[in-house]
Amino acid sequence: MILQLNHLQGKPAGVTTHEVVDALYALLEEGHLEEDQFAHLRVHLDWIQYRQNFRECVMAIKASPGRQDHSPAFELHIDVRQATPGGLRARIQQTVGELSGESQTGSEPVLLEEFRSFRESVAWEFNRLYWHRLPDWEQFTGRGYEQALPGGKSDANHPAAVADCVADFWTLLKDLETRKQLPEEIFILEIGVGMGTRSGLWLDRFRALDRGRGTQYYPRLKFLLGDYALSTLERSRPAVREHLDVCSFVVLDALNPMKNLGFLRHKILHIHLTNVYDNLPDEEIARRDGELYAVQVRAYVKAEDARRISKECHIAVADIPRTVSRLLEGGPDYLDDRHLGVAFWQEIWRVMRLEERLVNLDDLSDVVLPEGLDRSKLEELVRKAPSDVRFHLSSGALESFRNTLPLLHPRGFLQVQDIFVKSFHEYRLGFHGPGKLDGSIVNWVNGVLLREVGERAGYDVHFAPFRYREGSRTSILYTTQRE
Amino acid sequence: MTLPLLPTTVVGSYSMPGWLERLKTEYFARRISKRDLDEVHDTAVKAAIKDQEIAGIDIITDGEMRRDNMIDYFAERLPGVQIDHASKRFHYDLYESKVLGKLPMAPLGLVDDFKFLRANTDRETKYCVTGPHSLAKRIRNEHYPSEEEFAVDIARVMNPELKELAKAGAEFIQIDEPYYSGFPEDLRWGVQALNVLVEGVNAKTGVHICYGNRYGKPSWEGSYKFLLPGILNANVQQLTLEFARRGGEDLGVLHDLSARFELGVGVIDVKTQSMETPELVAERIRKALEITPAGRMFILPDCGCLHLPRDVAFAKLSAMVQGTKIVRRELRG
Numbered sequence: 001m002i003l004q005l006n007h008l009q010g011k012p013a014g015v016t017t018h019e020v021v022d023a024l025y026a027l028l029e030e031g032h033l034e035e036d037q038f039a040h041l042r043v044h045l046d047w048i049q050y051r052q053n054f055r056e057c058v059m060a061i062k063a064s065p066g067r068q069d070h071s072p073a074f075e076l077h078i079d080v081r082q083a084t085p086g087g088l089r090a091r092i093q094q095t096v097g098e099l100s101g102e103s104q105t106g107s108e109p110v111l112l113e114e115f116r117s118f119r120e121s122v123a124w125e126f127n128r129l130y131w132h133r134l135p136d137w138e139q140f141t142g143r144g145y146e147q148a149l150p151g152g153k154s155d156a157n158h159p160a161a162v163a164d165c166v167a168d169f170w171t172l173l174k175d176l177e178t179r180k181q182l183p184e185e186i187f188i189l190e191i192g193v194g195m196g197t198r199s200g201l202w203l204d205r206f207r208a209l210d211r212g213r214g215t216q217y218y219p220r221l222k223f224l225l226g227d228y229a230l231s232t233l234e235r236s237r238p239a240v241r242e243h244l245d246v247c248s249f250v251v252l253d254a255l256n257p258m259k260n261l262g263f264l265r266h267k268i269l270h271i272h273l274t275n276v277y278d279n280l281p282d283e284e285i286a287r288r289d290g291e292l293y294a295v296q297v298r299a300y301v302k303a304e305d306a307r308r309i310s311k312e313c314h315i316a317v318a319d320i321p322r323t324v325s326r327l328l329e330g331g332p333d334y335l336d337d338r339h340l341g342v343a344f345w346q347e348i349w350r351v352m353r354l355e356e357r358l359v360n361l362d363d364l365s366d367v368v369l370p371e372g373l374d375r376s377k378l379e380e381l382v383r384k385a386p387s388d389v390r391f392h393l394s395s396g397a398l399e400s401f402r403n404t405l406p407l408l409h410p411r412g413f414l415q416v417q418d419i420f421v422k423s424f425h426e427y428r429l430g431f432h433g434p435g436k437l438d439g440s441i442v443n444w445v446n447g448v449l450l451r452e453v454g455e456r457a458g459y460d461v462h463f464a465p466f467r468y469r470e471g472s473r474t475s476i477l478y479t480t481q482r483e
Numbered sequence: 484m485t486l487p488l489l490p491t492t493v494v495g496s497y498s499m500p501g502w503l504e505r506l507k508t509e510y511f512a513r514r515i516s517k518r519d520l521d522e523v524h525d526t527a528v529k530a531a532i533k534d535q536e537i538a539g540i541d542i543i544t545d546g547e548m549r550r551d552n553m554i555d556y557f558a559e560r561l562p563g564v565q566i567d568h569a570s571k572r573f574h575y576d577l578y579e580s581k582v583l584g585k586l587p588m589a590p591l592g593l594v595d596d597f598k599f600l601r602a603n604t605d606r607e608t609k610y611c612v613t614g615p616h617s618l619a620k621r622i623r624n625e626h627y628p629s630e631e632e633f634a635v636d637i638a639r640v641m642n643p644e645l646k647e648l649a650k651a652g653a654e655f656i657q658i659d660e661p662y663y664s665g666f667p668e669d670l671r672w673g674v675q676a677l678n679v680l681v682e683g684v685n686a687k688t689g690v691h692i693c694y695g696n697r698y699g700k701p702s703w704e705g706s707y708k709f710l711l712p713g714i715l716n717a718n719v720q721q722l723t724l725e726f727a728r729r730g731g732e733d734l735g736v737l738h739d740l741s742a743r744f745e746l747g748v749g750v751i752d753v754k755t756q757s758m759e760t761p762e763l764v765a766e767r768i769r770k771a772l773e774i775t776p777a778g779r780m781f782i783l784p785d786c787g788c789l790h791l792p793r794d795v796a797f798a799k800l801s802a803m804v805q806g807t808k809i810v811r812r813e814l815r816g
Contacts, residue, residue: 180667181705265755266701266728376505410694410701455573458698482698483577483621 001041004388006430011047013080015088020045020078023089032093042075042288048082050435050442054123054297054354057082058091060099063358066291074099075288075358109300110320115357118297118434119283119395123441125328126349127279130439131229133331137439140342146195148438155417156198156274158468159205161476165415166205169270173217176411186217187268189224189261189407191254192276196236199225202272203243221246224261224268228253254280255396256403269412271404277418277445280396282434285367286358287382287389293358294367295390305351313344324348349439370395372402372453381448385424392421392432394446398453405457405479414459416477420447422463450477458482486607488814489768489782489807490541492747494691494723495611495659496553496787497531497546498796507551507574524549525599532604534797539804542607542655545600547787551575552697553613553659554621561640562589564622575698581623586636591644594651601652610653614660614690615641615680616673621662631672638679649686656681657689658719661786664694665702667709678718689721689747690714691786694729699754699790707733715743723747725785728754731770741775748775749785751803756795764806765813777814782807 005017027033057079113122130137138144146154176182190199203223210218223246227233233249240247252260254276284295310317326334332341361367364379408414421432421444432444447463454461459479466474510520531546550556551574558564558578563586570579597610619634627633645656658680663673681688695702707724722744726734737746750767751759768782782803788796
């Protein structure tokens, strides 16, 4: 057995390593675990930072047979934050039993999909629905989505961070003007505008700086607020009401802003995103004992949760998967009563879990890589990574990044405030997602791969800590032009 | 060989295949030998020649398949330039290079490249070299009192090589000076260095000035208006500029340049994989013809096709040739 302790943050754990090992030995002695199983068992102890996530506090993952004899039979992942000593042994026994197909009749989960890459999971459909029907969700919960963030507010709106960004931008404009290279129209793009708070703060600050220094840049601004939901853009208008003369609101797909803004190729002097990449489709790769695996997921609802929802929402258990499909296609109005529709939506989301399995890969050529990520480069990175590692491919973030860079003016820069993993080694230091934030997904982003994609596109990618709030996990990615 | 009206040509580089990039990088990692790499390069050059021929290009190059990038191929050959060979991870990266003393005179070894090109095609050819201003901007100068003096001395060292190229049969030599656009304030001495480079060279010479193409994106933006009047002092016969990506806003500049130079007009945007149609190419040529006469115009892409996938590069060149044929037919009436 390999015991991997990932919870190094010193947070209070619900169970100790000692209790986990005791429980496993007891199961071995009682015959619930076979000796061979025990020998190949890999146990990960994580302190999962998101209280709401897609895992049971004890989860088993089976691996398909690899080319070598010593492939792990299965892995146990234990969330030491939420597990409790009292029920631990029973939970492990139940989880192992379910994996061996020994679950009791009537306790089978309701499956919402077949096994697939996380990128293609129904979980992302829920995420999409959340952003498109945010007002419905908020009306039902009685709180705005920013209030649902950890700490109740977004780092995007930190006045000092905004002020620094404005100062950097003004300096760039001044330099371009000195070199007689300042374009007549000064384009800026904010992707993912939220309530428009950051855009409003940014514009207030920039106008004040411009007036104070008498540079007359503000009237030349073309500030684009981009979001993939028209409803979100509408909600952002009041925050920039004093700047409507220089603002435009653009519906765009964060995965490919070029689709709508291709006419601005090489023209935008500054692009900013906050917490967009951590909310884009993703998939994971794992290496265990020298073998590569694709991580596949399958969304399900536990039997007892399904029975309860069935009763509360007057939907037969067998009809839950079909009702979920229709909810995701048509929104909560699909159910005759919108109130009931939102209740069903929120409840399914709350209890939805992702079962995981590892599917053996011959090599990385079996994986469809995001465009811009060179296969040989990824192979080199994986070769140098820790021998046992599970990492994000961050497909959506890489796609968005690659499709945003061509919009940049040659002297322009991109800034992204988000949660980044900056080396493969960091993946060994804790759980990096995905989690649930209210109705959406939050997931750490593989900064190493962003750096590689950036280099091939002609940009150096740097990460600076978000120094404006103590204890913040946010980093600021910024680009500089490669010579 | 007689060239048709509106001859088509390329700026220099052709699509760099992924497999060649990997092999070049393997060479840097000392996993394949120089001999193997040379053989790979020969094969890649032949393929680039063939693609240009099939696309119907009138004046072709060797596709610059042997070059890592437009700077290092020359920096490595310039005697007296010190290269930090550990300074790049990927073949396309730029070396850290510097000059600590006066550049001595020595051959650069470019003639063999040209001879290989000449031996493998019956078409008209063009040989391209990076100009002294661009080289002076990228090689760190730790000896000369000024960039200007450094650039002029680079030109002095390279000039005999251009003469040798002409002796070997190179009838058309293009000098690439994209850094003019990034540093318009240098134009006066940039042109002075260019003139030293081409002095006494018994071949047609041209200068290519774009807004950069590192990693397939522009390095600068601005207006070609900076070229006037300084560029009129350049002792070259041809000037090639990019117009496809930038649109026609600077076309007016051509009016003032066309009396002095043959003009190479960029009609293919090499910074996007979106495909031009022959009709679009024809339209771009017609716009340029409103300003400059057909007899002094050459048709080419905005810059090298280095960063385009091979199928896209080939299709773009084919569209360029087809579009040019449309206009030729119209001109013939």
